[in-house]
Amino acid sequence: MITKSFASKVLHGSLLIGGTAVGAGMLGIPLITHQAGFIPALAMTVLVWLYMLATGLLLLEATLWLEDGANILSLSKRFLGKNGRAISGLVYLFLYYTLIIAYFSAGSPFFSSFFLAVFGLKLSGFMANLLFGITFFTIVGLGIKSVDRVNYILMVGLVASFLLLIAVGVGQVEFKSLEITNFSKSLLAAPLLFGAFGYHNVIPSLTSYFNRNEKVMRYSIIFGTSIPLIVYILWQFVIIGALPFDLMQEALDKGQPVTYALKTLTNKPWIQTVGQVFAFFAIVTSVMGVGFAMVDFLGDGLKIKRVGRSRFLLCALTFFPPFLLSSLDPSLFILALSLAGGFGEAYLNGMLPVLMVYKGRYKSNLPSSFKLFGKKPMLAFLFLVALLVILLETTMLFS
Numbered sequence: 001m002i003t004k005s006f007a008s009k010v011l012h013g014s015l016l017i018g019g020t021a022v023g024a025g026m027l028g029i030p031l032i033t034h035q036a037g038f039i040p041a042l043a044m045t046v047l048v049w050l051y052m053l054a055t056g057l058l059l060l061e062a063t064l065w066l067e068d069g070a071n072i073l074s075l076s077k078r079f080l081g082k083n084g085r086a087i088s089g090l091v092y093l094f095l096y097y098t099l100i101i102a103y104f105s106a107g108s109p110f111f112s113s114f115f116l117a118v119f120g121l122k123l124s125g126f127m128a129n130l131l132f133g134i135t136f137f138t139i140v141g142l143g144i145k146s147v148d149r150v151n152y153i154l155m156v157g158l159v160a161s162f163l164l165l166i167a168v169g170v171g172q173v174e175f176k177s178l179e180i181t182n183f184s185k186s187l188l189a190a191p192l193l194f195g196a197f198g199y200h201n202v203i204p205s206l207t208s209y210f211n212r213n214e215k216v217m218r219y220s221i222i223f224g225t226s227i228p229l230i231v232y233i234l235w236q237f238v239i240i241g242a243l244p245f246d247l248m249q250e251a252l253d254k255g256q257p258v259t260y261a262l263k264t265l266t267n268k269p270w271i272q273t274v275g276q277v278f279a280f281f282a283i284v285t286s287v288m289g290v291g292f293a294m295v296d297f298l299g300d301g302l303k304i305k306r307v308g309r310s311r312f313l314l315c316a317l318t319f320f321p322p323f324l325l326s327s328l329d330p331s332l333f334i335l336a337l338s339l340a341g342g343f344g345e346a347y348l349n350g351m352l353p354v355l356m357v358y359k360g361r362y363k364s365n366l367p368s369s370f371k372l373f374g375k376k377p378m379l380a381f382l383f384l385v386a387l388l389v390i391l392l393e394t395t396m397l398f399s
Contacts, residue, residue: 009210010219016206017199017224019155022231023286024103025196027257027279028337029232030239032189034248037180038240042233044186045193049229051350051385052197056221057372058353058382059200063207064214065366071204072348073301079356088352089301095344096294097322099195102336103287104326106257108132110280126327133323136284140291141315143307147292154285161278165262166234168271173241180245191393192334195341197228200349201293214369255331257283294318342393350386354379 033041077085108128115121210216243261251260262275295314299306358379360366
């Protein structure tokens with residue numbers, strides 16, 4: 001029997017997982033998938049969703065084997081030893097630093113536009129980056145209450161602006177544009193989609209929050225990952241169907257988010273403004289979540305307290321390197337997102353859960369209250385897919 005309490009927990013868990021996955025990555029997805037066409041893009045999106053759903057359930061299985069409060073570092077140390085812990089820690093740093101670089105590259109131009117429109121001041125790229133970094137350094141530095149309150153307001157704006165864009169965009173869709181199919185090009189989107197479906201970092205915390213209730217967590221992962229699936233399908237349907245191919249290709253070549261091309265969606269200036277607002281909300285909600293997680297990770301790894309002056313030191317370590325790199329090259333948005341998904345997410349949310357469950361099930365013979373179907377062949381398949389994504393990203397990087 002499904003109780004009200006159970007349903008409520010699943011709802012909250014699903015929204016947290018869905019909210020973690022949906023973010024600035026969606027501003028890059030159509031720029032890659034438009035080359036393949038909507039049908040191949042739809043197929044690849046569904047396949048990546050199924051993959052990330054499966055590895056999330058594997059990570060849940062591994063999390064339930066350890067004591068309450070275990071995180072990625074303690075999980076990797078338990079199943080893969082000190083070397084595994086070190087590798088996971090380094091990949092985690094790479095992933096989150098790369099994501100923050102992407103957010104700096106895409107977010108700081110909004111600060112330039114704001115100061116030009118409101119104060120008539122034209123900021124240099126360096127100054128826009130600096131203001132962007134100081135803003136989120138301060139918000140994250142003030143702690144969870146600050147992040148929570150600001151994030152709540154921004155999430156409302158994100159949802160409202162997204163729904164308005166979809167409502168307007170659907171009427172602009174040209175179905176001939178949706179008929180283009182090039183399935184070979186859809187593989188190029190796999191690394192970026194890996195990053196766009198990333199939510200695994202919240203599984204250990206949610207497991208503790210829901211008192212290690214395996215059933216609540218399973219349903220939360222299933223329903224929660226369905227949220228970004230629906231959002232990304234609708235988004236690609238509208239963008240690929242409504243925007244000119246050449247303009248999206250231009251945005252891709254310049255390393256800019258898809259909102260660069262949104263100006264052609266309609267001749268109504270207010271819709272163009274809504275598009276910019278949506279992009280801003282998507283970026284800043286992502287940078288706050290990633291920045292907050294990074295501060296916790298660094299504090300845990302360096303054994304530094306995450307309060308007071310020490311917290312601001314951790315914030316400096318979180319935001320300064322991405323600020324520096326994005327200032328040197330402002331066109332890193334698409335490249336950074338692709339690297340994050342193709343390397344960071346493929347290892348942490350692909351290979352790592354597979355390896356931990358393999359060690360737990362077949363080497364340590366740990367009991368599980370549930371298991372992903374397929375046994376060893378399924379684990380081998382999932383590992384191979386993650387390896388292929390890493391190889392694909394490596395090939396694209398050096399081609």
